[in-house]
Amino acid sequence: MIRVAIVDDQQLVRDGFGLILRSQPDIHVAAEAADGRQFLDAVRRDPRIDVALVDIRMPVLDGLQATRELAAIPHAPAVIVVTTFDDDAYVLDAIASGARGFLLKRCSAADLIAAVRTVAAGEAILSAEVTGAVLDRVRATGPATRVDLAVYQLTPREADVLALIGAGLNNNEIAERLFLSMSTVKTHVTNVLAKTGSRDRVGAAILAIQAGLTP
Amino acid sequence: MIRVAIVDDQQLVRDGFGLILRSQPDIHVAAEAADGRQFLDAVRRDPRIDVALVDIRMPVLDGLQATRELAAIPHAPAVIVVTTFDDDAYVLDAIASGARGFLLKRCSAADLIAAVRTVAAGEAILSAEVTGAVLDRVRATGPATRVDLAVYQLTPREADVLALIGAGLNNNEIAERLFLSMSTVKTHVTNVLAKTGSRDRVGAAILAIQAGLTP
DNA sequence: CCCGATCTGGTACCGAGGTACTGGTCAGTC
DNA sequence: GACTGACCAGTACCTCGGTACCAGATCGGG
Numbered sequence: 001m002i003r004v005a006i007v008d009d010q011q012l013v014r015d016g017f018g019l020i021l022r023s024q025p026d027i028h029v030a031a032e033a034a035d036g037r038q039f040l041d042a043v044r045r046d047p048r049i050d051v052a053l054v055d056i057r058m059p060v061l062d063g064l065q066a067t068r069e070l071a072a073i074p075h076a077p078a079v080i081v082v083t084t085f086d087d088d089a090y091v092l093d094a095i096a097s098g099a100r101g102f103l104l105k106r107c108s109a110a111d112l113i114a115a116v117r118t119v120a121a122g123e124a125i126l127s128a129e130v131t132g133a134v135l136d137r138v139r140a141t142g143p144a145t146r147v148d149l150a151v152y153q154l155t156p157r158e159a160d161v162l163a164l165i166g167a168g169l170n171n172n173e174i175a176e177r178l179f180l181s182m183s184t185v186k187t188h189v190t191n192v193l194a195k196t197g198s199r200d201r202v203g204a205a206i207l208a209i210q211a212g213l214t215p
Numbered sequence: 216m217i218r219v220a221i222v223d224d225q226q227l228v229r230d231g232f233g234l235i236l237r238s239q240p241d242i243h244v245a246a247e248a249a250d251g252r253q254f255l256d257a258v259r260r261d262p263r264i265d266v267a268l269v270d271i272r273m274p275v276l277d278g279l280q281a282t283r284e285l286a287a288i289p290h291a292p293a294v295i296v297v298t299t300f301d302d303d304a305y306v307l308d309a310i311a312s313g314a315r316g317f318l319l320k321r322c323s324a325a326d327l328i329a330a331v332r333t334v335a336a337g338e339a340i341l342s343a344e345v346t347g348a349v350l351d352r353v354r355a356t357g358p359a360t361r362v363d364l365a366v367y368q369l370t371p372r373e374a375d376v377l378a379l380i381g382a383g384l385n386n387n388e389i390a391e392r393l394f395l396s397m398s399t400v401k402t403h404v405t406n407v408l409a410k411t412g413s414r415d416r417v418g419a420a421i422l423a424i425q426a427g428l429t430p
Numbered sequence: 431c432c433c434g435a436t437c438t439g440g441t442a443c444c445g446a447g448g449t450a451c452t453g454g455t456c457a458g459t460c
Numbered sequence: 461g462a463c464t465g466a467c468c469a470g471t472a473c474c475t476c477g478g479t480a481c482c483a484g485a486t487c488g489g490g
Binding site: 092095096098099100118122123124125126128129131132134135137138139141165166167168170198199200201202203205206209212214 | 307310311313314315333337338339340341343344346347349350352353354355356380381382383385413414415416417418420421424429
């Protein structure tokens, strides 16, 4: 049984989604909310919600901000952003906010139901209309990961240090973060530089970013 | 009428796809090819192909490389990569290569037909199984709101220096590249750090990358 | 014309970064 | 037990990065 929350400030939209979803035997509408705040409250009350259909434009707290705050809640539901706006920026922002799906309200009832099942299964879904924009974005940021970190045979600890270098930390901060002495950090840094062929920590930082070590 | 090319080294797969697609009145199978080279030849012969279903693993010229070379041909068809491998790297590579769709062969006939129509309409399509990986990738590369460099009010020269810092150059190299003395470079660097609020050049380098100063 | 911003350069200084060693603990392997 | 690799830590040393402060040259605008 898939437990779903419907989050939209328009009563009519909530009712429509509810009718569609309640027609499915394996889907249960567990909560409804009219704004992001109510949504977050509902999630905190009921940690068993699997999927949330969330509108972007809402009073009090918009859907994207609510999705971001959701990350701090344990057992948070997977979010499908459902919107009338097919603006590319919204897609990318929604994804960046942690959404696992992006649907346009003009989609069919079958699409909506399929999306809920897909996301509940741990996968993700995009409306075809916005998939192109996402692909353009991916293409713009280059292929897979330009740098394969495995090539350098870094030890786990060295990888930790490299990640922190990529985050812009200096040796002292790395030492504090990893509960090490400066000397040890320097040793690791030296090894990382040698293994990666970087001349200094700037090169290592660039490498770390290109390898996707920094969020 | 949507004109489709089927590119796969396995006869059985081509026949299967052909059967499925020919069952649709609005779809015409205009070409078949057993490897990337044949595919490119077919596209050059017949510039009216709208959509191509392309396998990755093929002799002579693989699907991704063929897709990349396709970009040089006018009126090139939109490519849907169809593969048995759901490896994330393939998805991202395919997108980077210019594919407008990525399907797994385990999908249904209806999915295949819908994908062809979607891509023919100028949109894009991803199998739900791989959409998650693409979304993770987008999230990893940060939100649409990168870093707006204009906020920092950098002078043109300072922006030059920042870009070179982001490329991993040290002060000496920057001096040589810009025909300056070390002193001048240091002055600029200090100003850049002050204006951007970075503590050291590592932070500035990260900023430069996030601002897109480094390709 | 003067004023301000920008670009350029210099000197002096200091701390962080980085290297080169040495040496210790611990876990797993032969 | 001996050996290896990862991890941790220290000392000594030097270079580079960065700051502070200053100053000349240029240029556009009030």
